[in-house]
Amino acid sequence: xxxxxxxxxxxxxxxxxxxxxxxxxxxxxxxxxxxxxxxxxxxxxxxxxxxxxxxxxxxxxxxxxxxxxxxxxxxxxxxxxxxxxxxxxxxxxxxxxxxxxxxxxxxxxxxxxxxxxxxxxxxxxxxxxxxxxxxxxxxxxxxxxxxxxxxxxxxxxxxxxxxxxxxxxxxxxxxxxxxxxxxxxxxxxxxxxxxxxxxxxxxxxxxxxxxxxxxxxxxxxxxxxxxxxxxxxxxxxxxxxxxxxxxxxxxxxxxxxxxxxxxxxxxxxxxxxxxxxxxxxxxxxxxxxxxxxxxxxxxxxxxxxxxxxxxxxxxxxxxxxxxxxxxxxxxxxxxxxxxxxxxxxxxxxxxxxxxxxxxxxxxxxxxxxxxxxxxxxxxxxxxxxxxxxxxxxxxxxxxxx
Amino acid sequence: xxxxxxxxxxxxxxxxxxxxxxxxxxxxxxxxxxxxxxxxxxxxxxxxxxxxxxxxxxxxxxxxxxxxxxxxxxxxxxxxxxxxxxxxxxxxxxxxxxxxxxxxxxxxxxxxxxxxxxxxxxxxxxxxxxxxxxxxxxxxxxxxxxxxxxxxxxxxxxxxxxxxxxxxxxxxxxxxxxxxxxxxxxxxxxxxxxxxxxxxxxxxxxxxxxxxxxxxxxxxxxxxxxxxxxxxxxxxxxxxxxxxxxxxxxxxxxxxxxxxxxxxxxxxxxxxxxxxxxxxxxxxxxxxxxxxxxxxxxxxxxxxxxxxxxxxxxxxxxxxxxxxxxxxxxxxxxxxxxxxxxxxxxxxxxxxxxxxxxxxxxxxxxxxxxxxxxxxxxxxxxxxxxxxxxxxxxxxxxxxxxxxxxxxxxxxxxxxxxxxxxxxxxxxxxxxxxxxxxxxxxxxxxxxxxxxxxxxxxxxxxxxxxxxxxxxxxxxxxxxxxxxxxxxxxxxxxxxxxxxxxxxxxxxxxxxxxxxxxxxxx
Numbered sequence: 018x019x020x021x022x023x024x025x026x027x028x029x030x031x032x033x034x035x036x037x038x039x040x041x042x043x044x045x046x047x048x049x050x051x052x053x054x055x056x057x058x059x060x061x062x063x064x065x066x067x068x069x070x071x072x073x074x075x076x077x078x079x080x081x082x083x084x085x086x087x088x089x090x091x092x093x094x095x096x097x098x099x100x101x102x103x104x105x106x107x108x109x110x111x112x113x114x115x116x117x118x119x120x121x122x123x124x125x126x127x128x129x130x131x132x133x134x135x136x137x138x139x140x141x142x143x144x145x146x147x148x149x150x151x152x153x154x155x156x157x158x159x160x161x162x163x164x165x166x167x168x169x170x171x172x173x174x175x176x177x178x179x180x181x182x183x184x185x186x187x188x189x190x191x192x193x194x195x196x197x198x199x200x201x202x203x204x205x206x207x208x209x210x211x212x213x214x215x216x217x218x219x220x221x222x223x224x225x226x227x228x229x230x231x232x233x234x235x236x237x238x239x240x241x242x243x244x245x246x247x248x249x250x251x252x253x254x255x256x257x258x259x260x261x262x263x264x265x266x267x268x269x270x271x272x273x274x275x276x277x278x279x280x281x282x283x284x285x286x287x288x289x290x291x292x293x294x295x296x297x298x299x300x301x302x303x304x305x306x307x308x309x310x311x312x313x314x315x316x317x318x319x320x321x322x323x324x325x326x327x328x329x330x331x332x333x334x335x336x337x338x339x340x341x342x343x344x345x346x347x348x349x350x351x352x353x354x355x356x357x358x359x360x361x362x363x364x365x366x367x368x369x370x371x372x373x374x375x376x377x378x379x380x381x382x383x384x385x386x387x388x389x390x391x392x393x394x395x396x397x398x399x400x401x402x403x404x405x406x407x408x409x410x411x412x413x414x415x416x417x418x
Numbered sequence: 419x420x421x422x423x424x425x426x427x428x429x430x431x432x433x434x435x436x437x438x439x440x441x442x443x444x445x446x447x448x449x450x451x452x453x454x455x456x457x458x459x460x461x462x463x464x465x466x467x468x469x470x471x472x473x474x475x476x477x478x479x480x481x482x483x484x485x486x487x488x489x490x491x492x493x494x495x496x497x498x499x500x501x502x503x504x505x506x507x508x509x510x511x512x513x514x515x516x517x518x519x520x521x522x523x524x525x526x527x528x529x530x531x532x533x534x535x536x537x538x539x540x541x542x543x544x545x546x547x548x549x550x551x552x553x554x555x556x557x558x559x560x561x562x563x564x565x566x567x568x569x570x571x572x573x574x575x576x577x578x579x580x581x582x583x584x585x586x587x588x589x590x591x592x593x594x595x596x597x598x599x600x601x602x603x604x605x606x607x608x609x610x611x612x613x614x615x616x617x618x619x620x621x622x623x624x625x626x627x628x629x630x631x632x633x634x635x636x637x638x639x640x641x642x643x644x645x646x647x648x649x650x651x652x653x654x655x656x657x658x659x660x661x662x663x664x665x666x667x668x669x670x671x672x673x674x675x676x677x678x679x680x681x682x683x684x685x686x687x688x689x690x691x692x693x694x695x696x697x698x699x700x701x702x703x704x705x706x707x708x709x710x711x712x713x714x715x716x717x718x719x720x721x722x723x724x725x726x727x728x729x730x731x732x733x734x735x736x737x738x739x740x741x742x743x744x745x746x747x748x749x750x751x752x753x754x755x756x757x758x759x760x761x762x763x764x765x766x767x768x769x770x771x772x773x774x775x776x777x778x779x780x781x782x783x784x785x786x787x788x789x790x791x792x793x794x795x796x797x798x799x800x801x802x803x804x805x806x807x808x809x810x811x812x813x814x815x816x817x818x819x820x821x822x823x824x825x826x827x828x829x830x831x832x833x834x835x836x837x838x839x840x841x842x843x844x845x846x847x848x849x850x851x852x853x854x855x856x857x858x859x860x861x862x863x864x865x866x867x868x869x870x871x872x873x874x875x876x877x878x879x880x881x882x883x884x885x886x887x888x889x890x891x892x893x894x895x896x897x898x899x900x901x902x903x904x905x906x907x908x909x910x911x912x913x914x915x916x917x918x919x920x921x922x923x924x925x926x927x928x929x930x931x932x933x934x935x936x937x938x939x940x
Contacts, residue, residue, distance in 0.1 A: 291786070294778065295782070301772045304733070305733060305766060305773070
């Protein structure tokens with residue numbers, strides 16, 4: 018009732034303040050894009066560059082999804098880089114070297130990830146070795162494995178087949194024929210998916226608002242609610258438009274979206290998800306509440322291992338080859354993305370969407386600085402500073418709430 | 419110079435949305451023990467934070483004078499400079515360092531940055547003697563009991579030349595013996611001219627030790643008097659000032675009829691997790707009956723908590739042996755989950771560390787132990803066993819059930835989406851109780867259920883216990899406050915050094931008898 022006496026601007030300001038964390042990432046992302054747009058003389062925000070940007074970072078986003086679970090549970094996984102690289106290399110070797118069936122090669126790569134998850138989960142959950150140490154061990158082991166698998170700096174080509182398509186391919190046109198931009202103005206299937214995504218988002222948003230009202234929970238005032246819907250819709254539209262007016266949506270990107278939706282569901286709607294947050298939030302209380310911490314932790318590592326292999330396959334497909342450098346520093350890029358996306362380094366807090374936006378944010382920095390032809394040494398320095406400042410901002414804005 | 423060692427006048431302090439202190443005045447005479455009492459949230463801690471400079475000058479309004487001189491503290495160092503030292507409820511000691519390292523932490527006895535350990539050792543010995551602690555200065559904190567650690571804190575304060583010592587709930591975690599010892603030390607300090615501000619929920623203790631009493635309520639200073647003035651202060655009077663209402667009785671005792679045996683423990687023995695030879699629980703056998711409150715008395719360290727933690731899915735100790743029967747059927751609990759499933763639940767004495775996930779909301783905490791009750795099953799049938807058992811959370815069910823417990827337990831909160839870290843102690847405790855009630859227990863063990871919560875909430879919890887008994891639940895009440903055990907229980911078990919030394923119906927259980935058994939009398 019109090020809100021009636023406030024002016025509209027007050028409502029918007031107070032609503033904004035309480036939700037600043039949710040919006041801060043979006044705003045930071047838009048600011049970074051605008052800065053690069055200006056500095057690059059309009060080359061940054063083009064369908065071509067942004068399509069590349071999205072494609073380049075799918076593997077980091079896939080890793081980030083798994084890393085959210087790991088970090089929410091209060092652990093860390095340093096092995097994901099070389100594990101992913103090795104998985105890709107193993108698949109490439111099996112297919113083009115040993116002439117395995119492509120699906121068998123993929124299954125082999127995935128089993129590398131699953132087994133690694135089992136191995137790490139065993140040591141962390143059942144033997145109490147800190148995850149930092151266990152995964153540092155795997156980091157070293159897999160760096161060795163990938164050098165064994167891909168000798169002497171050679172590469173193993175993967176220039177066709179399912180793995181290649183998965184990493185580099187795009188969805189087909191449904192009705193229109195020809196190249197986007199030359200023969201036809203847009204990619205029809207991508208357009209349809211984009212429209213579908215926006216409609217689904219609206220349905221979700223209105224249903225959740227109706228539910229919250231039914232339970233008597235706080236909801237955003239209408240002005241803000243509409244603002245949020247419009248903003249997010251524009252964002253979704255933008256992301257799909259980029260691809261619709263370039264070459265269409267890639268298989269990898271579509272996979273990422275489905276994966277993200279699955280894990281948003283797992284983290285917010287399932288008992289498994291709730292348990293992970295409880296374990297990370299207070300392990301003792303979770304244990305005394307009857308949660309099987311060991312089994313839950315084991316599963317988190319199995320999921321991470323599997324996703325690392327998937328990321329490795331996507332990367333191999335995108336590069337059209339496996340190389341001994343595949344996997345270098347992925348773990349740090351992933352952790353940076355997850356932490357920038359609001360996941361607590363202490364466990365118990367973090368979201369999938371945040372991590373994916375974090376991956377997009379870090380990817381935008383990489384892409385923009387590359388576009389501007391900045392030397393790699395300056396890129397590292399700037400990324401380091403921005404990571405630190407971003408996490409500081411996240412911590413202070415959480416304190417204020 | 420005024421008779422007051424310090425005066426705080428018209429202190430007001432606001433937090434966003436809350437007026438924590440509203441025109442509070444607090445004056446303390448030199449060399450007295452002045453008790454500061456009030457319900458949780460009355461403003462005691464905030465007032466002390468203003469006094470000690472944690473809330474610096476400028477963040478509050480009003481005046482503080484120490485020995486007649488107007489002061490403006492910017493930080494803790496400023497206030498310590500004036501001889502004001504606060505000892506908080508949660509001890510601020512480094513457990514892996516030894517006593518003398520802790521004593522001079524941040525204040526090392528040094529020359530040119532090099533520590534003079536010999537001097538530190540000698541001075542530590544002297545301070546330990548003053549607080550009556552007979553251990554080596556090189557003992558690591560981890561090897562001391564809570565009571566001894568408390569004394570180290572006081573020694574540390576003395577090493578800072580404390581003239582005004584503020585103790586926030588110093589006996590909350592202490593047993594009777596350690597509490598007595600602490601009070602004795604405080605009296606000695608008083609005789610040496612040290613002024614004490616004593617914050618406590620234990621009114622009996624307050625009456626025993628204090629010279630003057632000031633009562634705060636909802637950020638106002640309600641009453642201040644000498645203990646013997648105006649016909650003398652009593653517990654009832656204090657409670658009336660604190661809550662602004664009369665409590666007919668501190669303990670709402672109700673006659674219960676004990677039913678059949680619901681749980682039986684036979685020959686339960688537990689060894690210490692680290693000290694291999696040490697038996698913490700020694701061949702304990704007892705029964706719990708349906709519809710009774712079984713009180714567990716004993717001194718700290720007697721093994722009360724350890725006994726029930728070890729029964730609760732082996733959550734404490736090693737080399738556990740013995741048998742558990744629930745409803746006459748033998749049970750083996752490998753984990754808390756097994757125990758919960760059989761209807762045996764344990765509410766921890768440490769709700770923040772072991773009861774709640776503080777960063778989660780009321781909803782998630784309430785349903786944490788029984789998510790399968792609010793879940794739709796079968797969604798992931800090919801997945802691992804536990805995930806099959808409980809799949810997708812049905813939010814609607816979850817909200818309904820949580821609302822039910824919030825209402826039943828009268829949890830005061832604007833929304834069930836409130837994070838539990840923002841709730842008061844009493845409401846936090848109710849959330850944990852709600853979590854256990856939702857598991858529909860047959861036996862509910864309450865370990866220190868009223869520790870650190872205010873009088874009003876305590877009374878509500880006592881009433882709730884009676885209500886649960888009426889619904890056929892058996893309750894085990896572990897408490898360090900003997901009056902609470904005696905006031906609520908139908909039967910009292912007294913534990914001494916891991917053994918049951920007394921088993922008394924409530925009519926026979928007196929304070930004297932319990933202490934006799936608790937100290938090993940036969």
